[in-house]
Amino acid sequence: MQLEKFQYDNKIVRQFANATVFWGIIGMSVGLLAALQLVIPNLNFGIAYTTFGRIRPIHTNAVIFAFVGNAIFMGVYYSLQRLCKARMFSDTLSKLHFWGWQIIILAAAITLSMGYTTGKEYAELEWPIDIAITLIWVIFGINFFGTIIKRRERHIYVAIWFYISTLVTIAVLHIVNSFEIPVGILKSYSWYAGVQDALVQWWYGHNAVAFFLTTPYLGLMYYFLPKAANRPIYSYRLSIVHFWSLIFLYIWAGPHHLLYTALPDWAQSLGVVFSVMLIAPSWGGMLNGLLTLRGAWDKVREEPVLKFMVVALTAYGMATFEGPLLSLKNVNTISHYTDWTVAHVHVGALGWNGFLSFGVLYWLWPRLFQTQLYSKRLANIHFWIGTFGILFYVVPLYFAGFTQSLMWKEFTEEGTLRYPNFIETVQQIIPMYALRSFGGILYLSGVVLMTYNLAITAKSGVFLENEDAEAAALTPILHETGETWHRMLERKPVKMMIISLIVILIGGIIEMVPTFLIKSNIPSISNVKPYSPLELQGRDIYLREGCYNCHSQMVRPFRDEVVRYGDYSKAGEYVYDHPFQWGSKRTGPDLQRVGGKYPDSWHYNHMLEPVSMSPGSIMPTYSWLFDNQLDTSTTEAKIRAMQILGVPYPEGYDKIANNDLRKQAEQITTSLKKDGIKDAISDTEIIALIAYLQRLGTDIKVENKQVTITKQNTTK
Amino acid sequence: MSALILLLGVSFIVSVGFLIVCISAIKNGQYEDDYTPSVRILFEDKPMPKQPLQQQSDNSTNEHK
Numbered sequence: 001m002q003l004e005k006f007q008y009d010n011k012i013v014r015q016f017a018n019a020t021v022f023w024g025i026i027g028m029s030v031g032l033l034a035a036l037q038l039v040i041p042n043l044n045f046g047i048a049y050t051t052f053g054r055i056r057p058i059h060t061n062a063v064i065f066a067f068v069g070n071a072i073f074m075g076v077y078y079s080l081q082r083l084c085k086a087r088m089f090s091d092t093l094s095k096l097h098f099w100g101w102q103i104i105i106l107a108a109a110i111t112l113s114m115g116y117t118t119g120k121e122y123a124e125l126e127w128p129i130d131i132a133i134t135l136i137w138v139i140f141g142i143n144f145f146g147t148i149i150k151r152r153e154r155h156i157y158v159a160i161w162f163y164i165s166t167l168v169t170i171a172v173l174h175i176v177n178s179f180e181i182p183v184g185i186l187k188s189y190s191w192y193a194g195v196q197d198a199l200v201q202w203w204y205g206h207n208a209v210a211f212f213l214t215t216p217y218l219g220l221m222y223y224f225l226p227k228a229a230n231r232p233i234y235s236y237r238l239s240i241v242h243f244w245s246l247i248f249l250y251i252w253a254g255p256h257h258l259l260y261t262a263l264p265d266w267a268q269s270l271g272v273v274f275s276v277m278l279i280a281p282s283w284g285g286m287l288n289g290l291l292t293l294r295g296a297w298d299k300v301r302e303e304p305v306l307k308f309m310v311v312a313l314t315a316y317g318m319a320t321f322e323g324p325l326l327s328l329k330n331v332n333t334i335s336h337y338t339d340w341t342v343a344h345v346h347v348g349a350l351g352w353n354g355f356l357s358f359g360v361l362y363w364l365w366p367r368l369f370q371t372q373l374y375s376k377r378l379a380n381i382h383f384w385i386g387t388f389g390i391l392f393y394v395v396p397l398y399f400a401g402f403t404q405s406l407m408w409k410e411f412t413e414e415g416t417l418r419y420p421n422f423i424e425t426v427q428q429i430i431p432m433y434a435l436r437s438f439g440g441i442l443y444l445s446g447v448v449l450m451t452y453n454l455a456i457t458a459k460s461g462v463f464l465e466n467e468d469a470e471a472a473a474l475t476p477i478l479h480e481t482g483e484t485w486h487r488m489l490e491r492k493p494v495k496m497m498i499i500s501l502i503v504i505l506i507g508g509i510i511e512m513v514p515t516f517l518i519k520s521n522i523p524s525i526s527n528v529k530p531y532s533p534l535e536l537q538g539r540d541i542y543l544r545e546g547c548y549n550c551h552s553q554m555v556r557p558f559r560d561e562v563v564r565y566g567d568y569s570k571a572g573e574y575v576y577d578h579p580f581q582w583g584s585k586r587t588g589p590d591l592q593r594v595g596g597k598y599p600d601s602w603h604y605n606h607m608l609e610p611v612s613m614s615p616g617s618i619m620p621t622y623s624w625l626f627d628n629q630l631d632t633s634t635t636e637a638k639i640r641a642m643q644i645l646g647v648p649y650p651e652g653y654d655k656i657a658n659n660d661l662r663k664q665a666e667q668i669t670t671s672l673k674k675d676g677i678k679d680a681i682s683d684t685e686i687i688a689l690i691a692y693l694q695r696l697g698t699d700i701k702v703e704n705k706q707v708t709i710t711k712q713n714t715t716k
Numbered sequence: 717m718s719a720l721i722l723l724l725g726v727s728f729i730v731s732v733g734f735l736i737v738c739i740s741a742i743k744n745g746q747y748e749d750d751y752t753p754s755v756r757i758l759f760e761d762k763p764m765p766k767q768p769l770q771q772q773s774d775n776s777t778n779e780h781k
Contacts, residue, residue, distance in 0.1 A: 005763060085761055155753050223757065232754035240750070469761040 004152065004473050007466035008081045010368050012094040014463065016074035017361060017368075019102060021451050023070060024357070027062030028444045034059050035437040037620070038587065039430055044620035049113045051620045053546025057124045058112045063349065064122065064212065066105045071357040072216040073101070073140075076163055078364060079223040080147055083157045085471035089146025093139050100136040104129060116186040119543035120201050120579050122208055123177050127188045130178040137174070141167055148493040152471040156490045158239040161500075162219030164493065165247045168501050169211040172508070177204035183641045184634060187540075191645065194574025195262055198582055203254035203508065210250035213348060214316075217356055218246075218285050221313070224360050225289055228305045234291035240486070242284035244503075249278050251504050256327035259336065260556040261582060262571035268329075275327035282320030289313040304379035308359030311387060315351020319344065334409075337552055337586040339429070340401025343394045350390045350443060358382070358450060365454050369461030378453045386446035392439030400432035404586075409560045417563055422589040423616045430618070525572035528699045530647045531692070533635050533657040534664040538692030540638075541685050542581070545622065552583035553592040553696065566593030566697065573700055576647050588619060595698035600668055601675035603690045625686040630665075632658050632683075664691055 034055045037043045044051045081088060088094050108125050111117075117124040125133070144167060148160065177200055179191035190197050226233050233239060255263060255271030290313050293300060300306040322344055326335050335341060366373045373379060407425040410418040419425055489496050531539060542548075555561050557568040569592050574580055598606075605612050608626060610619040639654040649657075662682070668690055669682035680687070 082761070083757060153756075155756075157753055157757055226754065226758060230758060232751070232758065235750070236754040237750040239754075468763050470763045471761050 002473060003470045005468070005470045006087050008469055009077070009088050009091060009094065009465075010463070010467055011465045012088065012091075012098060013074055013078045013364070014368055015098050016070050016077060017364065019070040019098070020067060020074055020357060020361070021447075021454065023062060023066035023105060024354075024447055025444070025451065027059060027067045028440070028447060030055060030062060031059040032437065032440045032444055035433065035440050038433045038618055039437060041618045041620060046621055046623060048115065048545075048624050051545065051622075053549050053620075054113055054115060056549045057117060057121075057546060058109055060122060061108050061112065061124060062105070064208070065108070068213060068217075068349075068353050068357070069101065069105075071353070071360070072166070072212075072220070073097070074364070075220040075224065075360055076144070076216070079159055079220070080144065080163065082469075083153065083160055083223065084147055084151030085153045085469065086147055086151045089143045089150065093143040093146075097136060097140045097143060100132070100139065104132050104136060107132070111186060115544035115546075117543060117546065118180060118188060118190065118579060119546075119548060119581060120177070120190065120197075121548070121584060122205050123201065126186045127178070127180055127182050128186065130174070130180075133174060134171075134178075137167075137171055141171070145493060145497070152474055154474060156493065156496070157223070158233075158236065158243060159219040159222040160493075161243050161496070162215045162222065164497055165243075165500050165504075166211050166216040166219070168497055169207060169215075169247070169251075169504050172501070172504065173204045173207050173211065176508070177201060181641045181644060183637045187634070189638075189641055189645065190579035192578070192580075193645065194577045194580050195264075195571045197578065197580040198258055198261070198574075199255065199263060199267065201580070202257035203251075206254035206257060207251060209345075209348070210253075213353055214250075215247070217316075217353060218243075220356060220360060221285070221289050221309070224356075224363060225292055225306075225309050225313075228303070228309065228359070228363050229293055229296055229299060231292060231296060234288050234294065238284055238288045242281045242288065246278075246281035246285070247500060248503055249274050249281060251508055253278060253327070256332070257584070258582075259327070259329050259332040260558070261554050262569050262574065264571075272327050272329065276324045279321060279324050282323075283317060286313050286317035286320070290317075304376055304383050305359050305363045307380075307383050308355045308362065308386075311383075312352050312355035312359060315347050315355065315390070319348035319352060322347065333556075333558070334405045335401060336556075337584070337590075338401035338404045339397045339432075339585065340405070341585060343397035343401060346393055346397070347390070350386075350393060354443070355386065358386070358447075361450065361454065365457055366461070368463060369458050370464050371457060371461030374453050374456040374460060378449055382446040382449045382453070385442045385449075389439050389441075389443030389446060392442060393436050394439070396432040396435035396439070400429040400436075403429050403432070408564070409558070411560070417560065420564070422564075423614055426587070426618060427616050524575070525570065525700065528573055528575060530576045530642070530649055531695065532664055533639065533661040534688050534691040535695045536638055536642070536692075537630060537632070537635065537661065538688035538690070539581075541625065541689045542692055543579075545625075547591075548581045548583045550583075550585070550587035550619075552586050552590045553580075554582040555590055555592050561590070565590045566597075567700060569697075570700065573697070576642075578642070578645055578647075591693070591696055593697040595694050595696040596701070599675060600671045600690050600694065601677055603693055604672055604677055604680065604686060607686055607689065622686075625689060626681075626684055628685045629683055630685050630688050632661060635661060668694075 033043065033050075034052055037052045037055065048054070077088065077094065107129050111126060111129065112124060116126045118126060144163070148156070180188035181191060182188045192200050222233060222239060252274035253271050255267045256275045257271075259268050259272070261268075290310065293306065293310065300310055325331050326341070326344060335344075362373060362379055404425050407419045407428060412418050489499065553569075555565045555568045562568055602613055606614065607622045609621055610617040635657045636654045639649055639657045643649050643654070665682040665687045668687050669680045672680035
């Protein structure tokens with residue numbers, strides 16, 4: 001057999017590795033800042049760019065798409081070449097992919113801090129960046145499948161299947177969730193509204209966890225763990241079974257993020273059932289990884305790489321056990337909107353994603369530089385402070401979550417809320433927030449230590465840019481009789497890709513199409529009217545400042561929530577919400593029924609100095625809203641975009657919308673002046689925000705009055 | 717509610733379908749060679765003649781240090 005000589009491209013691997021460490025430190029530092037802001041509100045610095053509402057999306061986007069993203073590419077570019085026994089399809093595409101991705105990250109950081117956001121969690125980036133992501137993803141796809149096609153090893157190893165499912169699904173998710181109508185260079189409205197937007201968004205959000213944080217990392221695990229332990233995976237058969245069942249089940253579980261919300265009940269139940277079933281394939285993966293080390297636990301004692309991987313797998317197992325539990329309705333009643341969810345995702349993020357990335361980096365780096373790791377001792381120290389960092393992060397937040405929820409729900413014997421003032425429940429958990437920040441500091445210091453260790457290692461070695469390799473060329477396929485379908489599939493990446501796409505889409509379509517088509521899912525409420533132009537502008541300020549990062553807009557049908565906030569939310573109330581703003585955690589109270597609850601002047605003073613109205617509040621001040629002039633030049637375009645999306649503004653309304661806007665602004669200013677606020681200016685942004693807040697949830701209050709009136713009429 | 721019944725029906729059919737495929741795959745000897753690929757990845761593709769023997773065994777010696 002003729003041996004072919006070729007070279008593996010290590011340069012691209014090193015570039016992605018560098019980017020992983022660099023963005024990891026930045027993303028985690030920003031996360032630490034966000035954590036500290038909850039303890040010391042002064043760390044918001046009183047300026048727009050550094051307030052919590054903008055910092056948190058930067059943190060989440062940076063750690064998910066920059067840190068984890070680059071780590072995925074690092075691992076894929078290293079393992080794919082070796083598993084296919086081929087150099088990457090095109091060095092130019094590799095380069096384009098690398099630099100394109102870094103520019104996207106940079107653009108994301110800049111635009112998010114400037115307040116350009118779609119207002120959809122984990123999909124905050126605006127439309128030009130969305131398009132750039134799609135393009136770079138396609139480049140990655142061509143490079144990826146090109147490599148598979150020119151491979152010198154017929155069998156496609158299980159890790160590659162995981163990569164394939166990631167590539168395909170992320171593309172589908174990103175495109176479906178990013179349907180938006182541009183209204184400016186960096187502003188767009190989600191194509192979907194209200195309940196449907198929520199369903200699509202959490203279908204995306206959940207599957208981003210599945211196919212960005214889970215499947216590619218399982219792929220990495222299936223390559224790097226056997227390599228690091230120098231023994232084959234425990235059961236290759238289990239890996240096949242677990243792969244197919246995982247991708248099929250994951251796609252259905254999204255609605256568990258929306259339990260007890262205005263989402264149709266059947267969709268909620270569907271999400272729960274599939275979430276519970278997910279335990280099986282998830283634990284299949286975890287056990288397969290851990291059992292690989294059977295008989296080799298002595299190696300784990302000595303090798304920091306394996307230690308990191310073992311904790312990563314354990315964290316994966318815990319997170320995927322906790323996830324299905326959280327998706328049970330009775331557990332979700334307690335956990336949802338609390339910091340329990342934040343703790344849950346950080347078990348996965350810090351433990352599974354973080355530790356596996358570190359393990360891979362420690363294993364990879366000496367090989368790239370043809371040397372030994374500078375210090376195993378430092379790596380061990382990193383391992384321990386990282387592990388304690390996770391514990392200090394997660395455990396206090398579990399307590400915080402329980403405490404919050406129990407306090408929210410507690411009634412006195414007389415039947416009133418024990419803690420009617422929301423701020424009491426916030427004050428109670430601030431010590432836990434402080435401990436959590438300490439955990440974050442530990443974890444981050446570990447990463448800094450690793451960076452030092454890797455840097456010295458690199459200095460002591462010589463970088464091997466192109467690694468020589470040789471392998472036999474593929475011989476033409478002889479059609480064996482009795483060959484099974486899966487074996488055939490394993491040799492055909494394109495067919496394989498199409499089939500995984502179909503499997504994934506079945507779940508998505510069945511889940512979404514009925515919601516879109518069946519009108520009965522959204523009982524239309526005649527009193528729900530489109531936002532006035534001023535309210536619409538105010539809503540965009542609400543989005544820009546990232547209010548949804550701390551405030552939900554969804555009152556669940558529980559006694560305590562109805563007593564605390566008001567009537568529970570109905571699906572029909574959100575039909576004009578592009579995008580929906582249900583939120584996912586309540587660091588502050590729900591705002592769905594805040595309209596009309598306080599006078600305009602309360603909001604004015606509260607936004608200027610939250611503690612003046614709500615002593616002990618950890619909300620940042622929003623002083624710039626009082627200086628910034630409201631940009632009314634966008635009103636026309638915004639109204640027109642809304643009309644295209646089906647919001648029933650009268651024809652030609654876009655031309656006269658600004659007249660209404662000014663009228664309403666004048667009214668609010670007059671009411672403010674009546675309350676003694678002499679320096680209220682009618683064309684500032686704060687007026688628009690007040691208009692929006694005062695509108696929230698009020699439509700349905702009108703309806704209730706009418707219902708009682710009609711009832712009275714009928715009884716007469 | 718009809719949508720829920722539809723969904724349960726569809727997911728039931730799909731899961732049963734998967735079960736059938738899985739069983740038939742096992743019966744057809746689908747997973748006969750479920751070992752070689754897992755071992756194959758452990759080998760490096762370093763060119764044979766160029767490298768002195770010492771470097772080739774680099775990996776295994778690293779593990780034991």
